Amino acid sequence: GNNNSSDNMASFEPCRTKMEKEGIAPSAISAFESTFKSLVSGNTGIIPESTISPVPELVHTDSISTAPNSALLAETVVLKLNGGLGTGMGLDKAKSLLEVKNGDTFLDLTAKQVMCMREEFGENVKFMLMNSFSTSDDTLEFFQTKYPSLAAEEGLEMLQNKVPKLDATTYAPATCESDTSNEWCPPGHGDLYAALIGSGRLDGLLASGYKYMFVSNSDNLGATLDLKILTHFATIDASFMMECCERTENDKKGGHLAIRHSDKHLILRESAMCADEDEAAFQDITKHRFFNTNNLWIRLDKLKEIVDKFGGFIPLPMILNSKTVDPKDDKSQKVVQLETAMGAAIECFDGASAVIVPRTRFAPVKKCDDLLLLRSDAYVITEDFRPVLNPACGGAAPVVALDSKKYKMVGQLEEATKDGVPSLVNCKRLTIKGVVRMGRSTRFVGDVSITNKSDEAKFISGKIENATLDVSEEVGLGALKPTVVATAPIA
Ligand code: UPG
Incomplete structure (x- = not known):
């Protein structure tokens, strides 16, 4: 001043x-x-x-x-x-x-x-x-x-x-x-x-x-x-x-x-x-x-x-x-x-x-998005203990965009992944809006976008490939079969 x-x-x-x-x-x-x-x-x-x-x-x-x-x-x-x-x-x-x-x-x-x-x-x-x-x-x-x-x-x-x-x-x-x-x-x-x-x-x-x-x-x-x-x-x-x-x-x-x-x-x-x-x-x-x-x-x-x-x-x-x-x-x-x-x-x-x-x-971890990516199978640890992109990713890291309000705190990410970290190795882009839970069996493939407008966490299980899902109406917690709203063409 x-x-x-x-x-x-x-x-x-x-x-x-x-x-x-x-x-x-x-x-x-x-x-x-x-x-x-x-x-x-x-x-x-x-x-x-x-x-x-x-x-x-x-x-x-x-x-x-x-x-x-x-x-x-x-x-x-x-x-x-x-x-x-x-x-x-x-x-x-x-x-x-x-x-x-x-x-x-x-x-x-x-x-x-x-x-x-x-x-x-x-x-x-x-x-x-x-x-x-x-x-x-x-x-x-x-x-x-x-x-x-x-x-x-x-x-x-x-x-x-x-x-x-x-x-x-x-x-x-x-x-x-x-x-x-x-x-x-x-x-x-x-x-x-x-x-x-x-x-x-x-x-x-x-x-x-x-x-x-x-x-x-x-x-x-x-x-x-x-x-x-x-x-x-x-x-x-x-x-x-x-x-x-x-x-x-x-x-x-x-x-x-x-x-x-x-x-x-x-x-x-x-x-x-x-x-x-x-x-x-x-x-x-x-x-x-x-x-x-x-x-x-x-x-x-x-x-x-x-x-x-x-x-x-x-x-x-x-x-x-x-x-x-x-x-x-x-x-x-x-x-x-x-x-x-x-x-x-x-x-x-x-x-x-x-x-x-x-x-x-340069692999900084500034947000939960970065941490989820690093913890997932999109990254592997080399013999000299460096995390590097999994060769199976084909040179480009998946773009992870978690809801910044719902996953600002590490605790919130850990809640979402308490049943395990999802597979991202074949994922190009993952966008999540709202609260979800994922597990070890969850596999995101290609371009995936998930929206949950309800207050209750929804479980996302199995393989989700090139899909835009709205899980707002699904039963809270427990394995669900999310409704497919639109399917993007397979790249
Ligand atoms: N740190 C300290 N002491 C402090 C503040 C931070 O040791 O008082 C450490 C912190 O633990 C971390 C590092 O400094 O390991 C960087 O801090 P962080 O807040 O993560 O980064 P920024 O200060 O926002 O940005 C720095 C540079 C910026 C560069 C960026 C790359 O200032 O120019 O682009 O790091 O990540």
């Missing part, structure tokens, strides 16, 4: 005091101060189309012919971002603790990928997790129980910081007497840098001879340490490298890469940074062709140089979220939560680069 700009600038001091009292590291305080100042100066974070150019072309990793150099592995750290709770899917624990397949969670598969890679290359590639105050306990308990040797390694966990929520009008730290933990929020994955600095890890890793860090989201099991890409990163001597994918119609909303006119740096423009009048350009996937997978390669020595240049932090563009201090109480104090994104740091690095990677390196 402009009411808080320059002449009447809200002070950062109450935040500083609150953070110091909580024992938060100076690096995190400086980073938050930088985002706070950008908030109170009325900075909207908007990046006008007229100030950027599209990125014309990028190297595709499939075309890289450099011989992989496994000696680089000894200087490489793999870090998974694991601070998020998966609140978007109705979870109050780490999303990575959700089961993916055969009893394995995201974290099981990640742990197995790490062990497999170490075996393959005979190198003890260093592995780290960035947890938050909300995911740390569950995650560490999980590793201690199931992967004690990994849990015993020094420095498996790096804990991210927390920052105060701010009153939406005064920008003073918010208060919540009923539960003071509600006064804090995670500062987004851009906190990676402050956490590396504040925990002393950056210096420690550099002193132990580590030079390259590969970071990715814990819900993206496609993001394995790829020796060919690591070798490319080392060979081109870039300070930072972002793995991008080519945008399709489905990726219009996600941020895109661009070149900033003022300093020719690569930057990331997220949808929140785009003005209404530039919406068409933002959505133009033939103009702005590349988006961030959040698989990033960072040269730790170059990061250190930037941090030193700015005096202990890296200035990242602010992302503003409006919420209430108690997330479960709409009537509680209105607050803003300031976040930063890890990939946005690309603009801070001189000599940053980007590459195009195949879609297999």
Whole structure:
């Protein structure tokens, strides 16, 4: 808001005091101060189309012919971002603790990928997790129980910081007497840098001879340490490298890469940074062709140089979220939560680069649609523990569109599949509106659309092929023979 700009600038001091009292590291305080100042100066974070150019072309990793150099592995750290709770899917624990397949969670598969890679290359590639105050306990308990040797390694966990929520009008730290933990929020994955600095890890890793860090989201099991890409990163001597994918119609909303006119740096423009009048350009996937997978390669020595240049932090563009201090109480104090994104740091690095990677390196689970697909037979787990599309799908994943109101929460999906996950391997498109139950025997083939307008869940059993069904009138729960309203031609 402009009411808080320059002449009447809200002070950062109450935040500083609150953070110091909580024992938060100076690096995190400086980073938050930088985002706070950008908030109170009325900075909207908007990046006008007229100030950027599209990125014309990028190297595709499939075309890289450099011989992989496994000696680089000894200087490489793999870090998974694991601070998020998966609140978007109705979870109050780490999303990575959700089961993916055969009893394995995201974290099981990640742990197995790490062990497999170490075996393959005979190198003890260093592995780290960035947890938050909300995911740390569950995650560490999980590793201690199931992967004690990994849990015993020094420095498996790096804990991210927390920052105060701010009153939406005064920008003073918010208060919540009923539960003071509600006064804090995670500062987004851009906190990676402050956490590396504040925990002393950056210096420690550099002193132990580590030079390259590969970071990715814990819900993206496609993001394995790829020796060919690591070798490319080392060979081109870039300070930072972002793995991008080519945008399709489905990726219009996600941020895109661009070149900033003022300093020719690569930057990331997220949808929140785009003005209404530039919406068409933002959505133009033939103009702005590349988006961030959040698989990033960072040269730790170059990061250190930037941090030193700015005096202990890296200035990242602010992302503003409006919420209430108690997330479960709409009537509680209105607050803003300031976040930063890890990939946005690309603009801070001189000599940053980007590459195009195949879609297999980008398999995020953001919605129940993604989870159902991954859990189904449309995906199989490779010997090195990567989920890949079942070859029987013929190269294209089924398009799953579940009713976003009925299957927003993982619990709702689990209710719908408590008798088993349906077969999707021969499915092209599955659209479900309303509540249904499916089972192990349910097989969707071709293009299927199911509608249930009643409040009662309806059981969908057996093989359903190229059909548009309305099951609203069927008997609730129990096997039913849905009425076929229209049948699409068999493809
Ligand atoms: N995370 C943290 N700490 C936080 C917030 C998130 O560790 O404070 C983790 C989270 O657990 C997840 C990862 O960060 O593993 C990514 O978070 P998520 O909310 O799933 O993704 P977005 O922040 O919406 O998007 C990121 C990039 C975006 C990219 C997208 C690809 O910002 O540019 O296109 O990932 O999935």
